[in-house]
Structures are given as structure tokens and as C-alpha cells.
Amino acid sequence: MQSIRQNDLPDALPDFRNLGVISRILLSVNALALLFALARSREIGEFAARVTEIAGSLEPILLVVVILLYAGSTLLERLAYVQGLLAVLAIVLAVTAALFPFQTLLGGSGEWRELAWSLGHAALGTAAIAWYFHLRNRAFSPAISEARLQALQARIRPHFLFNTLNAVLSLIRKDPKRAEGALEDLAELFRTVMVDNRQLIALGDELSLCRQYLNLEQLRLGERLRVDWRLDPAIEEALVPPMLLQPLVENAVYHGIEPGAAPGVIEVRIERRDDRLWLHLAxxxxEDYQHRQGNHMALANIRERLQLHFDVEASLDTRIADGRYEIGIAIPYRTTQ
Known part of the structure; x- marks a missing residue:
């Protein structure tokens, strides 16, 4: 049995363009400020006064830092982890020092000792937030998550493999060329799903994988399987998690086409809207088909991986309408460029 490596993903800075990351920074810093005010207060009135005092000096610094991190996220991504941490620390300290003179308007003394005190607190706060994201990154890549990812990669159903091989065998005498092409598609399909895919890939590669899979299913389902592709021509370079669409297409075949005697249509629509990539599959x-456990497992797994890659900026919704089962996915539009 293949061993599962735990926590072998390299440390990386959080994506400062991500709404979830920004929200956690704001909430964490303000929570630390509240704890600091509480620790230095003896009564409610004193606590309220300290919160007001801290907020007056902290919030402008925090706002400017967040804006700079958002604007410089592309540059920070290119740095090694330690270099990135030092760059973030430098930004925090520089902003703290630059805005320090304005604290005199809030009753500060403006002395260098107070500046040193502010810089020390800024450095400690930055270290605490960095440690929080470090622990969170570790928590999202334990052995159980990798096991679920490997389970998804291995979910090319055994019955699909056997049926496809039988279909290929039936073609060998009648149409050797087509049988050869089918075997090549099958080999490429399994080569793709067996590699260690934990980074985002081009959507064009994922679509190629889906087409190879559907070509193989076409051998045994024939005219019963029809696919309506509606693709925005500008989305091939968009980055998506590996095996985002293939399990959904497989489930569409298994739950939508196989149970019916009449031909069925799988609709795949992908388009870009502003800075979002929208994927729709129907x-x-x-209604009377009962074997839905695999479908629920795939959806839960994809939801988890979307959260890992995009946090709160990704969504996955399902619904049943007009006799069709529909899945909608929205993720940030990103490319390698």
C-alpha cells in the first residue's frame, strides 16, 4: 500500500488577494488588541477607554498594511517563505513608523520610546498572525486530507475500467485503429489521475482529461451519451484544482445517462464573468435511482478542495430543475501569467 506523506507541502504565505485571508487578518489583529486592552484594564470603564485608544492608532495602520499586502501579493508570491515573511514584517514596521507622528493627534507623546514600543508590538503581532496562518496551513494538509484526495484520484470506477476494456476488445477485430486510440486514451487517463496533483492546473488540461474519459464511455454507451459543450474561448488558461470536472462528468454519466434507456445530454458550460470563473454542469x-453515495462523496471532496485552494471565494451549489440535476461552481479567475 502506498504510504501517505503528512504535512509535506512547503510553507507559503497566504494569498493576500483572498477575501477569507483578509478577513482573518482583520479579525485576528483586532482580537489580539482586545486581549491586550483587557489584560491592562481593571474595570469596564478603563477597558472601553483603552479599546478606543488602541483602535485609534491600530486601525489606520492595519488598513494601510492590508491594502499594501493586497497590492503587492503578486510580488510576495515570488519570494521564498522566509523572504516573504521578512518582507511582510518590513511593510508592517514601515507603515507603523510612517503613521507614528499622527498618533500625537490622539494624545500620544511622540517620543522615540513610544515608537519603539509600537514597533515591538507590531512585530509581535505580525509574528503571531504568521504563526496562526502557518498552523492553519498545516491543519489543511494532514494525512486524512491527502487520503481523501488520493481516493478521489482513484475513483475511476472499476466497472468503468472493465467495461471499457471489453469495449476495446470488441473493437480490435472490427476497427483496430479505433481500438488503438481507445487504449491510448485509457493509458493517458490513468497516467493523469495517478500523478501527485495538488497544485492548480490549466483548465484546458482538465477539459482534455474529461474529453478522453467521455471518448472511452462513448465506446460502450454509443448514441445514448451526448455532450453539449459551451465553452468561453478565453478560459483555457484559467487555473483550477486538478480533477475538478472529471469526477462530476463521471457522476453525470453514472447517475444521469446509465440509468436511462433513451439518449441523454450532459451539458458543460464554462464562462468568465469579470474576475470569476463559472462552471455549470447538468x-x-x-428520481427513482438510488445509488447516490458516490455522487455525494465526490461533491464533498470537491467542496473541501475548493475551500483549501480558494477559501471563502469559491462556491459549489446543486439543484434539481426541470428533470435535470445541475451543479454550479464559481471560483476566482486566475492564470499563470
Whole structure:
């Protein structure tokens, strides 16, 4: 059995363009400020006064730092982890020092000792937030998450493999060329799903994987399987988690096409809207079809990986409408460029 490596993903700075990351920074820093005010207060009135005092000096610094981190996120991504941490620390300290003279308007003394005190608190706060994101990054890549990812990569169903091989065998005498192409598609499909895919890939590669899979299913389902592709021509370079669409297409075949005797259509629509990538997949819905556990497992797994890659900026919704089962996914539009 293949061993599962735990926590072998390299440390990396959080994505400062991510709404979830920004929200956690704001909440964490303000929570630390509240704890600091509480620790130095003896009564409610004193606590309220200290909170007001801290907020007056902290919030402008925090706002400017967040804006600078957002604007410089592309440059920070290119740095090694330690270099990135030092760059973030330098930004925090520089902003703290630059805004320090304005604290005199709030009753500060403006002395260098007070500046040193502010810089020390800024450095400690930055270290605490960096440690929080370090622990969170570790928590999102334990052995159980890797096991679920490997399970998803291995979810090319055994019955699909056997049925495809039988279909290829039936073609060898009648149409050797087509059988050869099918075997090449099958080999490429399994080569793709067996590699260690934990980084974002180009959507074009994921679409190629889906087409190879559907070509193989076409061998045994024939005219019963029809696919309606509606693709925005500008989305091929968009970055998506590996095996985002293939398990959904597989489930569409398994739950939407196989149970029906009549031909069925799987609709795949992908488009870019501003800075979002929208993916829509629909297949026939059979109300009396009971085997849905695999579908729920795939959806739960994809939700988890979307959260890992995009945090709160990704969404996955399902619904049943007009006799069709529909899945909608929205993620940030990003490319390698």
C-alpha cells in the first residue's frame, strides 16, 4: 500500500488577494488588541477607554498594511517563505513608523520610546498572525486530507475500467485503429489521475482529461451519451484544482445517462464573468435511482478542495430543475501569467 506523506507541502504565505485571508487578518489583529486592552484594564470603564485608544492608532495602520499586502501579493508570491515573511514584517514596521507622528493627534507623546514600543508590538503581532496562518496551513494538509484526495484520484470506477476494456476488445477485430486510440486514451487517463496533483492546473488540461474519459464511455454507451459543450474561448488558461470536472462528468454519466434507456445530454458550460470563473454542469435526473453515495462523496471532496485552494471565494451549489440535476461552481479567475 502506498504510504501517505503528512504535512509535506512547503510553507507559503497566504494569498493576500483572498477575501477569507483578509478577513482573518482583520479579525485576528483586532482580537489580539482586545486581549491586550483587557489584560491592562481593571474595570469596564478603563477597558472601553483603552479599546478606543488602541483602535485609534491600530486601525489606520492595519488598513494601510492590508491594502499594501493586497497590492503587492503578486510580488510576495515570488519570494521564498522566509523572504516573504521578512518582507511582510518590513511593510508592517514601515507603515507603523510612517503613521507614528499622527498618533500625537490622539494624545500620544511622540517620543522615540513610544515608537519603539509600537514597533515591538507590531512585530509581535505580525509574528503571531504568521504563526496562526502557518498552523492553519498545516491543519489543511494532514494525512486524512491527502487520503481523501488520493481516493478521489482513484475513483475511476472499476466497472468503468472493465467495461471499457471489453469495449476495446470488441473493437480490435472490427476497427483496430479505433481500438488503438481507445487504449491510448485509457493509458493517458490513468497516467493523469495517478500523478501527485495538488497544485492548480490549466483548465484546458482538465477539459482534455474529461474529453478522453467521455471518448472511452462513448465506446460502450454509443448514441445514448451526448455532450453539449459551451465553452468561453478565453478560459483555457484559467487555473483550477486538478480533477475538478472529471469526477462530476463521471457522476453525470453514472447517475444521469446509465440509468436511462433513451439518449441523454450532459451539458458543460464554462464562462468568465469579470474576475470569476463559472462552471455549470447538468445531466438528466432519475428520481427513482438510488445509488447516490458516490455522487455525494465526490461533491464533498470537491467542496473541501475548493475551500483549501480558494477559501471563502469559491462556491459549489446543486439543484434539481426541470428533470435535470445541475451543479454550479464559481471560483476566482486566475492564470499563470
Amino acid at each position: 445531466n438528466p435526473y432519475h
